Amino acid sequence: MASADLGSAEWERSKISAQDINLLKKLGISKKPKALCFPSEESYPTPPMEYRVSFVDHLIRGLSAPIHNFLRGLLFIYGLQLHHLTPNSILHISIFITLCESFLGVQPNWALWKRIFFCRRNGSPNVAYNIGGIVICVHPDVEYFDVKFPDSVQGWRKKWLYIHEEKHGSVEDNIPPFDGEEKIYRRRSWDAEATDEEKLVTEALMTRIHKLQSTRGKELSGIQITAYFLRIRVQPLQARKNPLWKYTGDNDVDRLSVDLPVKDLEKLVWKISSLSKKDAVPSSCRVKPYSATNALPKNHPDLVSLPPLPEGGEVEERAVVTEDNQGAPCPESEPAGSRKSAGSSKKEADSKATTSAHSPPPAVSPRNKRKRTDVEDSGTSKAEEAAPSNRKAAFDPYLDALVSSGDEEETPAMDATARTSMSHTLVVSEVQVEGEESSPPQQNTDEPILPASPRVPSPKRARVESITEPTSQLGSSSTPLLDDPLIKEFIRFGAQFFGYREYASKAEEKLAEANKRADTLAQKLEQSEEARKKAESDASKARADADKAKAEAAGVEELQKRLHDAETALSEHKTAQTAREEAITKRLESQNRRFVRKTSQEYELEDPGDDPLLDALAFLEFHGDEACEGIDQAKEGLSRLYPYFFPKKKEPATFLALAKCFNPEEDLGLKLRQENMKVAVESTVALVADSQQNVDWTKVGDT
Structure with a gap:
């Protein structure tokens, strides 16, 4: 039964711990600004512009951007992406490049690689993994270094991030664009073997490798090679200005950081290998590597053999043999808890709740897919994992419209009843505004109530003062004079008039005092305004003088800096152009040699240009x-x-x-002979019929 390909269902939210970030800083991988970009809450990689997806365990094993041409060629010829390779496979490639450049003195050789390595699918009989779905293996019949890979790299699939793909030379050095759902197909190149001619050319390199392994007292091991490129702080899988046999030491242009402390180097070697803390980490190689202080011997052969690159077009070795999940995969030793399971409905629900809007819908995982625990794959503690997520839900305009329309608070109805002038005085202010007039409200004539006076704090607290007048009687009437309604109205108007007059006199006194204060303040304001204008004028003049002096002082320094930057840029451009021309020349010579081998014809230039x-x-x-x-x-x-x-x-x-x-399945020659035979028979029959002879057609048919 064909194994199920997980595709995008294997991706989940990245969990990179503070220890991982500190390790990347110590290794110098994140020293350049914006070299790394850590994902936030997305559960499926969506790299920004000029960024590619990588893993922490890939970076600490020698990977950096822009990638080495040899690695780019491997990805192209094998039809892979970076996330298809396991950490141990990345370390295999780093060790091979370091071996070729530092101990063999040649560029990474594609023919030598085919003699040592081949590709196999990683997974189980029922599950075809996408992340880490390819394993680089050593041919069983090849004697190669014992690298001592760890049996499991726990949680590496959860530690993904984005690396900045800076330009190097040309666009041809770019990493293939990320596609998390790209299926892995088995290709002929996975089992590509070196030809007889390539074996003959690389026989000296294989002999050198066997000598490095077996020389008594100077045995070279895979751990020594690993510790060497970690110690010199040069990433083997990065496109570099110089090969490792030109390594100049602490001031080398390709170094990422200073030397690691011995304890940090030992911890890193223990982390990426199967060595225990009891095993000693080699402080140096038993064989002195080639470098600027140990130059290559004279007439050292320069064997150039790169895997086919994308700009060369499709090659026969890339042809798809069958889908990867149709064959029996070769599982790599992975931790039992390094895979995500389809069990645990609670964790699946939590994962769905935290899934980003950019995440594709999760696919159904097989039942027998191995479960990886959160504690093994994350760099955090259980308490951090158990902490509830308080992230704000994504904005849903449809849901927001429903909430706004259904739960909106009602606006209280306003009282539109018009207030009288007295009600205005009572509601807005307890003290009547100076100069404001208010008509007296309608009063009950039975009980005389004095209106609000400016001297009274509030109309509600106004007192009714009785005015004592002699009670004179008119004629024989028993009704007092004060009980007359007209007299009561006169008394009310008189009290109101006296109150306003006293308030007006006090207001005039306060107004005169306020005018005097206003004149004083206006005079002071005018003086302060003149002082402010003078201070601003002096400050602007001083600022202009300072700017002029600063510009004059920085002019020469700026010109020197520009000149230095221009010289540096020109030098780097010349170096890059020279390297590119050398690479193109080597590629053209390789194509010419291939053409000569196929046609057995050689040419000589009549007027060579010495270029x-x-x-x-x-x-x-x-x-x-x-x-x-x-x-x-x-x-x-x-x-x-x-x-x-x-x-x-x-x-x-x-x-x-x-x-x-002319290349059909049927034999054209046989078909032509049959047609000719048919024409001959028809001609013979026609001639016999024309001659009117008696012919025994039975014998003719037998003939």
């Missing part, structure tokens, strides 16, 4: 002309044969279609 690049291009033009001439001759020959084999068909217009006509 390797131009000479290599001239040879390539000769080879292209020869190839074009061969295609034209083949087309001419096939065109002449076409009417004989296909008399009733029209000749195709293109050479490719014409060539496919």
Whole structure:
């Protein structure tokens, strides 16, 4: 039964601990600004522009961006992405590159790689993993270094992050764009073997490797190679300015940081290998590596053999043999708790609750998929894992509209009843505004109530003062004078008038005092305004003088800095251009040698330009002309044969279609002979019939 491919269901929220961040800082991987970008709450990688997805365990094993051409070629020829490789596979590639450059003195060799390594699928019979789905293995019949890989790398799949892909030389050094759902297909290149010619060329390198392994007293091991590139602080899988055999020491341009303390180096080696804390970490290699202080011998062979790169186009070795989950995968030793399970419905619900909006819908995981515990794969404690998440839910405009329309508070109705002038005085202010007039309210004539006076604090607290007047009687009437309604109204108006007059006199006194204070303040304000203008003028003049002096002082320094930056940029550009021309020249020479091997024809330039690049291009033009001439001759020959084999068909217009006509499954020669035989028989019968002879057709048929 074909194994199920998990695809995007294997991704989950990244859990990078503070210890991991401190380790990346010590290794110098994050020393450049914006070199690393840590994900927030997304459960599926969505790298920003100019960033690629990587893992902490990949970076501490020698990976950095931009990546080495050899690693880029491996990803292309094997049809992989970075997240398809396990940490042990990354370490395999780092050790191989360090071995080639530091101890063999050659560039990483593709022919040598094919003699030592091959690819296998990682997983179980029922599950095909996507993250870490490919394992780099050593051929069983090859004697290679015992690297002492750990049996398990716990929790490495949860520690993903984004690395900045800075430009190096050209766009050809870029990492393939991230695609977390890309399926892994088995290709012919996974089992590619070196040809007889490649074995002959690399035999000296294999002999050198066996000598490094078996020389008594100077045995070289995989742990020594690992500790060496960690000690010198150069990432083997990074595109570098110089190979490791030109390593200059503490001031090398490719170093990421200063030397690690011995304790940190030992902890790092113990972390990425199967050594225990009781085993000693080698402080140096028993074989002195090539470097600036230990230069390569004279006439040292320079064997260049890179895997096919993307700009070279599709190659036959990349052809898909079958889907990866149709074959029996080769599981790598992984921790029992390093996989996410489809059990535990509670954890699945928590995972769904924290899933980012960018995350694709999770796929159904197989039942027999191994479970990895949160404690093993995370760098945090149980208390941190158990802490509830207080993250704010994502904004849902539809839900927000429902809440706003249903739970909106009602606005209380306003009292639109018009207030009288007295009610205005009572509600707005307890003291009537100076100069404001208010008409007296309607009063009950039975009980005289004095209106609010300016002297009274509040109309509610106004007292009714009785005015003692002699009670005179008019005529024989028994009603007092004060009980007359008209007299009561006069008394009310008089009291109100006296109150306003006293308030007006006091208001005039206060107004005169306020005017006097206002005149004093205006005078002081005018003086302060003049002082402020003078101070601002002096400050602006001093600032202008300071800016002028600063500009004059920084002019020469700025020019010197610009000149230095321009010289540095020009030098780096020349170095990069030289390196690129050398790489192109090597590629052209390799293509020319391949063409010569296939055609057994060599050319000599009549007037060589003594320029390797131009000479290599001239040879390539000769080879292209020869190839074009061969295609034209083949087309001419096939065109002449076409009417004989296909008399009733029209000749195709293109050479490719014409060539496919002569490569069918049936035998064209047999078909032509049958047609000729048929024509001969029909001609014979026609001649016999025309001669009117008696013929025994039974004998003719037997013949």
